[in-house]
Amino acid sequence: MSQKKKKLALSILMLNMFITMGGVGIVIPVLPSYLDIFGVGGEVYGSLIAVFALAQFLFSPIAGNLSDRFGRKIFIIGGLIIYGISQIIFGLATDVWILYLGRFLSGFGAAFIMTTIMAYVADITTIEERGKGMGLIGAAISLGFMIGPALGGFLANVNLHFPFYLAGVVALVAALLSYIVLPNVQPQINDAVKNAPRENILNQLVRSVKTPYFVILIIVFTFSFGISNFQSTLSMFLTYKFDYSPTDIAIVITVGGFAGVILQMFIIDKLFKRFGEMKVILVNLVAAAITMVFMVFVGGFFIILAVATLFQIATVFIRPAVNTLISKFAGNEQGFAAGMNNAYMSLGNMIGPALAGVLLEWHLSIPFILGAVILLGCFVLALVWTLKKSPGLLKPSA
Secondary structure, three states, X not given: OOHHHHHHHHHHHHHHHHHHHHHHHHHHHHHHHHHXXXXXXXXXXXXXXXXXXXXXXXXXXXXXXXXXXXXXXXXXXXXXXXXXXXXXXXXXXXXXXXXXXHHHHHHHHHHHHHHXXXXXXHHHOOHHHHHHHHHHHHHHHHHHHHHHHHHHHHHOOOXXXXXXXXXXXXXXXXXXXXXXXXXXXXXXXXXXXXXXXXXXXXXXXXXXXXXXXXXXXXXXXXXXXXXXXXXXXXXXXXXXXXXXXXXXXXXXXXXXXXXXXXXXXXXXXXXXXXHOHHHHHHHHHHHHHHHHHHHHHOOOHHHHHHHHHHXXXXXXXXXXXXXXXXXXXHOOOHHHHHHHHHHHHHHHHHHHHHHHHHHHHHOOOHHHHHHHHHHHHHHHHHHHHHHHHOHHHHOOOO
16 A cells, blocks of 8 residues: 555545544533433443443454454444444434443444544554554544543533433544545455454453464453543542532543643654553553543642543553554454454453442542552553563563
């Protein structure tokens, strides 16, 4: 593929990922008020988040497997269509079960979009370019999740249903644009992989344990757990402890997200080349753990803003680093690897908020302390594994 087509493809992939994550983020400020229409509250709120993550967990490995066999483009387009329709269904819902259906379909569509996009990036980049490509996709993820909540809150002033309609229409337009513009690339896989028998999710999880990047998948689960733990707890923590308004909380989340996006776009590739992906992961696991502990003890708006920003920067550095390492280890199974990556991330996104909510009822500080302990445990695991199995990962990328 020529450099011109490669840049075009990356631009479309970034746009699709931005739209997907923007659609995820747009729900956050609207959902509590939207659920009031149906006379339900916190329990349904939490389970709707879990249903989305459950669908991602179930279908991400399937998406990776299918895209390895039949190509990437068709599944990106199909995922966008399902995702767009699901958002419209959610906005048109007249009963709670329709809300669950809409969220499950959203997770289904997102699984095919996110998994296949990561595999597509691996297909069109060399090993040397992989870090930069994954960094750009990571920036699109962060930017979408940053802008989505702010946009959702603004659009809700028009109508509580309107944000979902808009998210759905934009996703459908993105599907059409991808059909017209996105180049169709064939996965670089051998016949043994292509003709291998299909596996269910449990068999794929068992197989993932035997892959050379299994410990990196554990890192994916851990940092997903940590960041979803932090995000789901932060707003309640700041409200209960400091009486922050929704605007105050939005500023804390948005500033950190914006800083992370800028650094991902312009610095992450240089860090990978100078220090290597594993060093970036190790340093930022520790940084994220320290900032989680600091959040328990600090006070004052600007200090809290600084600590939350440092946490978000650390986590957005980890994401493209693990994506790049998994892709490098995956060889001819980019779809399978991307599917497992997304599946382990979804597991963290399911368990983190659920456990954080329970612990928050016990004590406001416990979710942050537990998150820090888990991140430090992950640091030890990653360091020991790297020193014993892959010491070369501590060297700068080629």
